[in-house]
Amino acid sequence: MSVNPVKEGLFAPRETAPAGVGDPTVAVGAPVAGARPGIPRRLVLRWGLWGMILALLAQWGVQFIGFFWPKKVGAFGGVITAGNVDDYQVGDVKRINEGKFYLSRVPEGFLALWWKCPHLGCTVPWVPDAPSLDTIEPKGKFNCPCHGSQYDRYGQIIQGPAPRPMDMFPITIEGGKIRVKTGTAIQRVKADHQKDPVKP
Numbered sequence: 409m410s411v412n413p414v415k416e417g418l419f420a421p422r423e424t425a426p427a428g429v430g431d432p433t434v435a436v437g438a439p440v441a442g443a444r445p446g447i448p449r450r451l452v453l454r455w456g457l458w459g460m461i462l463a464l465l466a467q468w469g470v471q472f473i474g475f476f477w478p479k480k481v482g483a484f485g486g487v488i489t490a491g492n493v494d495d496y497q498v499g500d501v502k503r504i505n506e507g508k509f510y511l512s513r514v515p516e517g518f519l520a521l522w523w524k525c526p527h528l529g530c531t532v533p534w535v536p537d538a539p540s541l542d543t544i545e546p547k548g549k550f551n552c553p554c555h556g557s558q559y560d561r562y563g564q565i566i567q568g569p570a571p572r573p574m575d576m577f578p579i580t581i582e583g584g585k586i587r588v589k590t591g592t593a594i595q596r597v598k599a600d601h602q603k604d605p606v607k608p
């Protein structure tokens with residue numbers, strides 16, 4: 409006849425047979441001396457202790473992962489999705505508020521132009537009904553209201569005191585999605601119609 413081993417673990421108390429158990433003289437179903445109903449207090453305390461330890465470990469784990477997780481996705485300074493390639497026609501200029509840039513589609517590809525004026529930092533508006541400064545469309549230009557710098561769809565300074573073209577943000581296009589990395593602006597001496605635009 410096999411004998412049950414004594415069980416002891418982190419979540420279960422030592423099991424010892426109460427007096428009377430296994431005694432053939434004690435009738436089945438009769439009350440057993442020393443048997444305690446319910447969950448022992450020591451076991452409850454042990455569960456509570458382990459629960460606290462696990463909760464602490466979980467909290468540290470979340471903080472550890474959060475430390476390495478990029479926080480600026482979808483906000484200025486991070487990567488912004490500016491829609492799909494098919495959303496834009498050649499000549500379109502769309503303001504992307506969360507990235508503080510304009511996405512400009514020119515015949516050679518896409519440009520993400522930071523709206524901060526390279527002169528003294530004013531926000532440069534796109535004026536869609538003004539006469540164009542490029543040959544792509546008859547209308548539309550960037551016109552800084554502070555000191556009158558004007559730029560074409562490539563961000564090239566055409567007129568005014570700005571010392572260089574509008575700065576650009578790097579673009580990647582994957583699966584038709586346009587993503588713009590707004591953490592670092594690219595400064596240019598002169599707009600290059602071949603090298604600056606990112607091809608779809």
Ligand code: FES
Nearest residue numbers: 525527528552555
């Ligand atoms: S800040 Fe734009 S022209 Fe001066």
